Amino acid sequence: MEARWTRVALRVWAVGILLFLFIPIGLVIVYAFNVSTIQSWPIPGVTLRWFGQTWQDPEVRRALLLSVEAGLMATAVALVLGSMAAFAIHRFQFFGREVISFALVLPLALPGIITGMSLNSFFAFNQVTFSLWTIVIGHATFCIVIVYNNVLARLRRTSSSLMEAAMDLGASGWQTFRDVTFPLISTALVAGALLAFALSFDEVIVTTFTAGAQNTLPLWIFGAIRLGQRLPEVNVVVFVVILITIVPVVIASRLTGGGAAGRVEAVAAAEEV
Amino acid sequence: MTVGALARGRKGGRVGRIQALLWRRPWMRAALLLGPGLAWFVVIYLASLVLLLITAFWQINPFTTAIERVWNLDNFRTLVTDGTYRLIIVRTIGLAAAVTVTDAVLAFPFAYYMARVASRRVQTALFAAVLLPLWASYLARVYAWILILNHDGVLNWSLLLVHLPPANLGYTNWAMWIVFSYIWLPFMIIPTYAALERIPQSYLEAAADLGARQGRATWDVILPLALPGIVAGSIFTFSLTLGDYVTPLLVGGAGSSFIGNVVYSNVGIAHNIPFAAALAIVPVAVMALYLLGARRLGAFEAM
Numbered sequence: 001m002e003a004r005w006t007r008v009a010l011r012v013w014a015v016g017i018l019l020f021l022f023i024p025i026g027l028v029i030v031y032a033f034n035v036s037t038i039q040s041w042p043i044p045g046v047t048l049r050w051f052g053q054t055w056q057d058p059e060v061r062r063a064l065l066l067s068v069e070a071g072l073m074a075t076a077v078a079l080v081l082g083s084m085a086a087f088a089i090h091r092f093q094f095f096g097r098e099v100i101s102f103a104l105v106l107p108l109a110l111p112g113i114i115t116g117m118s119l120n121s122f123f124a125f126n127q128v129t130f131s132l133w134t135i136v137i138g139h140a141t142f143c144i145v146i147v148y149n150n151v152l153a154r155l156r157r158t159s160s161s162l163m164e165a166a167m168d169l170g171a172s173g174w175q176t177f178r179d180v181t182f183p184l185i186s187t188a189l190v191a192g193a194l195l196a197f198a199l200s201f202d203e204v205i206v207t208t209f210t211a212g213a214q215n216t217l218p219l220w221i222f223g224a225i226r227l228g229q230r231l232p233e234v235n236v237v238v239f240v241v242i243l244i245t246i247v248p249v250v251i252a253s254r255l256t257g258g259g260a261a262g263r264v265e266a267v268a269a270a271e272e273v
Numbered sequence: 274m275t276v277g278a279l280a281r282g283r284k285g286g287r288v289g290r291i292q293a294l295l296w297r298r299p300w301m302r303a304a305l306l307l308g309p310g311l312a313w314f315v316v317i318y319l320a321s322l323v324l325l326l327i328t329a330f331w332q333i334n335p336f337t338t339a340i341e342r343v344w345n346l347d348n349f350r351t352l353v354t355d356g357t358y359r360l361i362i363v364r365t366i367g368l369a370a371a372v373t374v375t376d377a378v379l380a381f382p383f384a385y386y387m388a389r390v391a392s393r394r395v396q397t398a399l400f401a402a403v404l405l406p407l408w409a410s411y412l413a414r415v416y417a418w419i420l421i422l423n424h425d426g427v428l429n430w431s432l433l434l435v436h437l438p439p440a441n442l443g444y445t446n447w448a449m450w451i452v453f454s455y456i457w458l459p460f461m462i463i464p465t466y467a468a469l470e471r472i473p474q475s476y477l478e479a480a481a482d483l484g485a486r487q488g489r490a491t492w493d494v495i496l497p498l499a500l501p502g503i504v505a506g507s508i509f510t511f512s513l514t515l516g517d518y519v520t521p522l523l524v525g526g527a528g529s530s531f532i533g534n535v536v537y538s539n540v541g542i543a544h545n546i547p548f549a550a551a552l553a554i555v556p557v558a559v560m561a562l563y564l565l566g567a568r569r570l571g572a573f574e575a576m
Contacts, residue, residue: 003487006487007390009382010382010385010386010390011386011390013382013383013386014382014383014386014387014391014399017379017383017458017462018399018402020379020455020458021402021403021406021455021458021459022402022406024414024417024418024421024455025406025409025413025414025417027417027420027421027427028413028414028416028417028420031420038425039420039423039425040425040426041420041425041426041427041430042430077313080309081309081310081313082310084306084307084309084310085306085307085310085311087306088302088303088306088307088310089307091299091302091303091306092299092300092302092303094300094303100307100311103314103319104314106318107318109508109512110512110516110557110560111512111513111515111516111517111533111556111560112516112517113516113517113518113532113533113536113537113553113556114322114325114516114553114556114557115318115321117325117536117540117549117550117553118318118321118322118324118325118553119317119318119321120540120546121321121324121325121328121546121550122317122320122321122324122325124546125324125328137317140313141313141314141317141318144310144313144314148310172289172292173292173295174292198408202408202410202411202412204411204412204519205516205517205518205519205533208537208541209540218410218411218412221412221416222412222519222523225412225415225416225419225523226522226523234416238410238412238413238416239413241410241412241413242409242410242413245408245409245410246405246408246409249404249405249408250405253401253404
């Protein structure tokens with residue numbers, strides 16, 4: 001057992017780390033209400049007027065719309081392909097299974113710049129015009145992995161005897177899927193979809209390499225911070241983005257009982273297979 | 274399984290026949306399920322990676338910036354001989370290593386507290402608290418540090434409060450070091466915690482019975498057993514820092530370019546994709562060596 005003073009020191013350290021993790025996020029939220037256009041501390045006063053102005057900004061609206069579109073489409077592709085792959089890997093033993101399950105996590109394990117750069121040269125090589133579709137393809141590539149991991153984790157915890165029982169009672173393959181398998185994995189699908197959307201909604205690096213002239217919301221923020229322009233609007237957008245990405249994650253972790261698999265767990269799981 | 278197949282066979286019809294066929298040939302079902310995802314993966318992702326590798330050995334026409342498919346090693350030669358690029362590569366790898374060590378030092382006591390001191394309830398709460406910032410938008414967290422570190426930011430204000438001179442860390446390599454350490458810290462905490470949690474209490478009791486004091490037991494028993502977790506975390510902190518270019522661009526000053534920045538400007542501005550590809554291979558090669566080294570140390574076997 002740890003000595004008393006060690007425990008006290010560890011507790012102090014833990015509190016320090018928590019402060020380190022959360023103070024910056026808290027601060028950035030406070031700045032969204034900054035009355036001044038100059039971003040200095042302490043803020044001179046509190047206002048809500050930047051929220052209205054940001055909402056009226058057509059550039060921000062376009063960027064938000066593009067982000068939502070790309071996120072939804074990438075999530076849809078990921079849901080279909082990711083869960084199918086999870087079923088196959090879970091149900092069947094075949095040659096090259098380990099290789100496939102390892103290769104599937106590469107988009108999350110390799111630095112984003114590698115994925116972005118290689119997709120960029122792939123599109124350029126095939127003379128594909130950069131558009132919403134290239135963004136969707138780029139995002140789906142890593143979103144698939146998120147869905148795959150969540151569904152696979154659920155399937156591993158689900159006994160296959162339930163499906164076998166349904167079939168023994170005469171249910172067809174489709175009936176078994178609709179009435180037994182799907183309800184069992186539905187929350188994992190929702191969790192995977194929410195996490196995939198959150199990841200896509202926040203993605204910068206792959207997006208810069210796969211987007212054409214249009215901006216997604218993170219690209220707009222990136223550009224504005226770089227130029228130091230319209231910082232009051234940046235404050236508001238950043239605040240909203242934090243909400244949009246954190247809320248789905250909290251819901252996802254509720255749905256899976258805290259077991260939603262994000263980036264860390266995805267790579268850890270690959271090593272277990 | 275056969276019962277199911279028979280039941281369907283009796284039902285007849287084309288759908289029934291297809292289902293029966295799929296039942297009898299499991300590999301067909303596997304192929305049907307895995308096919309689309311795998312095709313996507315191979316055709317788009319793996320093909321892109323291979324293309325990246327190939328492009329690195331090509332070059333561009335300096336006048337038209339069109340890619341010429343002539344095999345040569347010029348891009349790599351430039352990387353090795355040009356002092357600027359060498360400096361950038363060394364800076365990137367050096368900072369990635371510094372961030373990794375910093376995160377390991379910050380994470381270990383925290384993970385230790387989570388795994389071995391905190392109550393079950395606190396443990397769950399801390400786990401969620403560590404993961405949450407990871408999802409709170411990467412750009413938002415970088416931006417938060419710009420606000421903190423800039424001249425009129427919270428840091429200088431706090432220093433003034435305790436009568437210290439202003440630090441003015443904004444737009445320096447120090448700023449990059451702080452921001453990277455901050456952003457990737459959860460990636461180090463989680464695997465370290467997982468490794469610490471798996472150490473049986475009896476090991477420590479045995480160490481104590483054999484006369485080891487707290488410090489000795491931590492050093493000789495806990496640390497070696499936690500090492501695989503720390504190495505797993507370091508793979509994230511190291512790899513993510515190596516491949517980043519957003520943080521250097523936003524919080525680094527002039528002359529703090531990373532490998533990623535040069536890749537980015539070669540794609541976007543110079544249109545020299547072969548050279549960008551050659552440069553992008555550097556982090557991949559470094560990561561491959563790093564993983565090999567980690568394996569050599571026996572870090573993976575203990576996992």
